[in-house]
Amino acid sequence: MRKHKKHLDFEINLIPCIDLLSVCICFLLLTAVWLNIGSMNVKQAVGGQSQAETPKKPLMWVFMADDGQLTFNVQQSSLIPAALTNLKIAGLDGHANVGELSRILAQLTSKDPGLKTALIQPRAKTSYEDIIALMDEFKKLGLTDLGVAPL
Amino acid sequence: MLASQSVLHETALQTVVGSQSYIHPKHGKWSRVLAADLLLTALIDAFSILVIFLLMSFSSTGDMLFIGKGQELPKASLAESLERNPVVKLQDGKIYLEEKEVGVEALVESFLALRKQFKETHPGAEYPGILMIQGDRRLKYEELNQVILAASHAGFSDIRFAVLMK
Incomplete structure (x- = not known):
């Protein structure tokens, strides 16, 4: 008589697993967000305390010209020498010269590490992209309190 | 074998x-x-x-902003993560507040209405005054300026520009 050997192993049915994974992949592919969106935060000075009450912090005004030229004006800083308080950077192909800008900003922040505030004054025809690029460059060099002045 | x-x-x-x-x-x-x-x-x-x-890579923050056809956000490397705030969208010369078209002259009024609505729903809480601006990278500042001015008039002290992370 033939003896049947009892199988102790079992088989996993892979078809439902594949079905489940396929549905999971389809759902995730459909709901996936491929663009990573963030936000560039700007503090606008609105009302609040009077000027006399607010502590004097080093402040830098940046004026953007239509041709990409940037004019810096550093105020309320005793550490930055007078020669560096008013500077101009010529534009490059109609945009701000980012390389020169980082060099000057690094120089200013090394003289006065307390310089954290920058106010940007764009012109009517300044492109939004240029303003954001400038703010991004400021943030890279530690100027975290940024503001955009209205026209 | x-x-x-x-x-x-x-x-x-x-x-x-x-x-x-x-x-x-x-x-x-x-x-x-x-x-x-x-x-x-x-x-x-x-x-x-x-x-x-x-x-x-699943992100739940992407659905906060709806980027219209042809709209390109400016790029930035040091941007903060998105939070749910009132969104002002500038597209094709029109201004949309929370996906509803608003005229320039009615902007301050609409912002104040948002403020009032918040105070009604959150009694006793201080209004955060945060506004998100979503605009195309080629936009000129004169268009953006009217929103910033209106926001300042309505007491929105914290403005956030929507950007694409580099």
Whole structure:
């Protein structure tokens, strides 16, 4: 008589697993967000305390010209020498010269590490992209309190 | 000899496609399988890796902003993560507040209405005064200026510009 050997192993049915994974992949592919969106935060000075009450912090005004030229004006800083308080950077192909800008900003922040505030004054025809690029460059060099002045 | 006893050889011969089972054979004798084989283990491995990757890259913040056709956000490398705040969208010369078109002259009024609505729904809480601006990268500042001015008039002190992370 033939003896049947009892199988102790079992088989996993892979078809439902594949079905489940396929549905999971389809759902995730459909709901996936491929663009990573963030936000560039700007503090606008609105009302609040009077000027006399607010502590004097080093402040830098940046004026953007239509041709990409940037004019810096550093105020309320005793550490930055007078020669560096008013500077101009010529534009490059109609945009701000980012390389020169980082060099000057690094120089200013090394003289006065307390310089954290920058106010940007764009012109009517300044492109939004240029303003954001400038703010991004400021943030890279530690100027975290940024503001955009209205026209 | 070794090749005929290897796992690969067995897998290739006994697959679901070939309706063969190694553990519970239907026939006493192995018949030759002519059907094409699929290596299901490798397929499930690939699927699992894909699912894990998609789950890791799954972002729930993307649905806060709806980027219109032809709109390109400016790029920035040091941007903060998005939070749910009132959104002002500038597109095709029109201004939309929370996806509703608003005229320039009615902007301050609409912002104040938002403020009032917040105070009604959150009694006693201080209004955060945060506004998100979503605009195309080629936009000129004169267009943006009217929103910034209106926001300042309505007491929105914290303005956030929507950007694409580099």
